[in-house]
Amino acid sequence: MTLRSRGFLAGVSIIASLVAGTIVARAEDTASKAADPNQWAVAGHDYANTRFSPLKQINTENVGKLSLAYSFSLASLRSNESSPIVIGKTLYVSSSWGPKYVYALDAATGARKWTYEPEIPDDVLQYACCDVNNRGVTYADGKLFVGRLDGKLSALDAETGKELWTTKVVDYKQGSVITSPPVVVRDKVITGFGGGEYGVRGSLQAFDVTTGKQLWQTFTVPAPGEPGSETWKGDTGLHGGGAAWLVGSYDAKTDTVYWGTSNPGPWNTGVRSTGDGNFGKLTNLYTASTLALDPNTGKIKWHIQGTPADAWDYDGVNELVLANLKIDGKEVPALMKADRNGFFFVADRETGKLLSAEKFVPSTNWASKWDIATMRAVEDPDKRPGPGHPAKDICPNLIGGKNWQPMSFSPQTGLVYIPSNNVCMDWSVSDISYKRGVFYLGAEFPTKEGPGGYLGELIAWDPVKQKKVWGMKQDLPFNGGTLATGGNLVFYGNLHGDFMALDAKDGRVLWKKNLGSGIGAGPVTYSVDGKQYVAVVVGRTASLPAFLGDVGKKMTAAAPEGGSLFVFAVQ
């Protein structure tokens, strides 16, 4: 390293520590209040997961002049799902496969500052159910926190990329991998992990930001004898899933973290519940739920279960977007979730009271409606698969009305921009375990195209009126996340690799560029030295289409695998 670059890094360090001050202060501030509007401080822009930036230098008037500022190869193909973060003048981005790399770049030029390459074992792929993705890193207090496919959590010096500590969160050989960035609240870094399919018992865990020492662990499924265990048959809760594998949210006002939990396991509802729609109290808490927790202790404050006694692999993990909504003339501290099960949930995030739940994917047919009075879906018994009861043409299919790809909320338009899916399935209960010596995996879940001649749709959703304002249909499902900006724009990419800017009010496409590989990640925006940039990671999934039969073939045919960061600006 030359002296010159050392001096350069020293300069960065001063900026980084100044920024660190604002972040810590901000973590104790209301999460919905933007700190430095120039930054993109956490994966979801803020801990409210709005993915809204007030920046408006790029707007509906000039977005047509958007052009490439730089691109950067992540040097790791397939399933790149990272949201870059920007702290001061530095952009941090992770790659897939572990992550294979975390990079620090000059956010304006793309010049590389450092590269972190964790030791990821070669065999992680077999334990990652749904591809070798990493969705980004979290910054706090001069450190970067990296969740890893091998079940570990690492802290890096944000200035140098040097590893400060690494701690084991979970044994990845149980099928538990970490793919999403953690949430940092004061001195605690909080993470979950995946693996609902493999017989794990989900949990959230907090670690000391300085030492990596575990401070608390809260299981998302109660053990026999604990409150809530009466919602499971026998000992099945001990392998009941409920993994919290996606991102959490944080509300400083009530000092609460929010996390969604995955489907219960095993898939056969007869094992853990009644096997039909008359499940009574056997709802399998707290799977397929939204959890509110005390970040100091991990204690669960309240829960909302979106899919009681799930039979469809409707994970409840989708991100909770926190925003204040005007409902019936009153400002309500709301929490919003576009659930995999096809319903859009709006709740009071302070009390946990559910306010509304409506279908945002019109083909949703497993339930005719979601009754907020009884806190139960009004199910169609024909669409609930169980032992001896295969079900056909269930919508949504197991990837859900919306999968992990993040939505955004614009306080300017009052709309949520949801990357939704329109795919259906048949389902029959079967033995899908790995049988050593024969390893026959049994029946699968045949995928069917949803009605209407489209498989995905970018939906602009009014969360107060609970109805669609505009939509843009897509020929494929599993398209990228969204970004909403103060320039009245929505940025969005699809599996063909088309990256586009739309008018947030009416969905008109104002700019479009193909980036060469499918896009799953959500775009971000930031400003450095007075210039606004829009960044997106491309590199389509490879594992997921394998679950989806002919629909999957179209998904992989749409674009080659890839792994790059593209950054645009109006030049």
Add this chain to the structure above:
Amino acid sequence: MCRDLGSVLRILAPVVLLLAAPALRAGAEEAQPLRLCADPTNLPFSSDNPATPGVYLEIGQAIGKALGRPVSYDWYKSYFGKRTVRVTLLGKQCDAMIGLTPSDDFMGPAVIFSKPIAREGYALVSAKDRKISGIDDLKPLRVAVQYQTTPQNLLALRDDIQKVTVLSPEEGMQALDQGKVDVAFIWGPVAGWLNKTEYGDRYAIQTTDGEGLLWPVAVGFAKGSKELRDQVDALLPEITVMFGEIAAKYGLPNDTPIKLSAAAGPMLRHASLDTAARPIVLAQAAVSPTTTAATSDASVASPPKPEAVNDGHEIFNGTCAHCHGPDAVQSERHIDLRLLHHRYGDDMRDTFWKTVHEGRPAKGMPSWKDVFDDGQLENVYAYLLTVQNPSD
């Protein structure tokens, strides 16, 4: 109980001699190595440790000897499931893979199978003095069940049996040994191997039979290796005898399976295990002679039996759908089978039989008569009748 190696060799010797006979028929050009795909760490089935190669590799070595070909190995973890097959066998890295379940919907027509050489199943493992001859005998007991398996599904219907969930056969045997359960209902071959190597043959192992409980095991080949497959099939009588001997060496159960079924009807709708399953007793086999007979005169006027249609549908989606689309939904008109009646009218049935029996090699349609029997193909036809385009 432990058979010493010498006696195994004495028993094997005549079998190997028998197997050696066909080698004389094989030409000199056959001296190419027989490449086996195998998992290096999957005892009792296979291992890269020459001292304990495992049941499958010993069978493979004997097959190689009988064919006059030396045996070589391509190692790949079987945990990856179908990907293992795709990368190794279909990637032409090896000629054969021992231990696949012969099933139409395993990987479509890309993989072909020998006749079953053995069967493996879930087993009830318990102390030797405990008699278990049916599910009711489990009533007062604590039973370890493997997560997400047929035993777990089966016993879920019985609230009067106390289940303890385990994630692996190893964990099931431990629970048994530590007195946490009275019976372990786990994957039999592995239970047998553990019983022999770690538990001093303390436990009795009762193999079970019933839907999803007992699985035929065959040798798998890529579809281009029909000749090799036929050579292996010709050795079948010797191989099945030998399997028993080798399996005993590794502790695999060699008992008569007892039939278990759920209280009420079939609880699982299963991928059919019907290919060439003649020597295998399968409960609730998908194709029954009565169904076949009933549907032989199927016509539009008298709709075929739902079981026949269901079975045909399953075969279709497992195999035919690869080209003709799941549920026969296909946008390419020339391979859209919903247009069969529109296109062939009264000749539809004859055209179907001619095509499935003989194939249309020039157009990529294989002949299926060696893969499915006529009863199964009849069921496919019964299913196709239900999806014909009604506009004609």
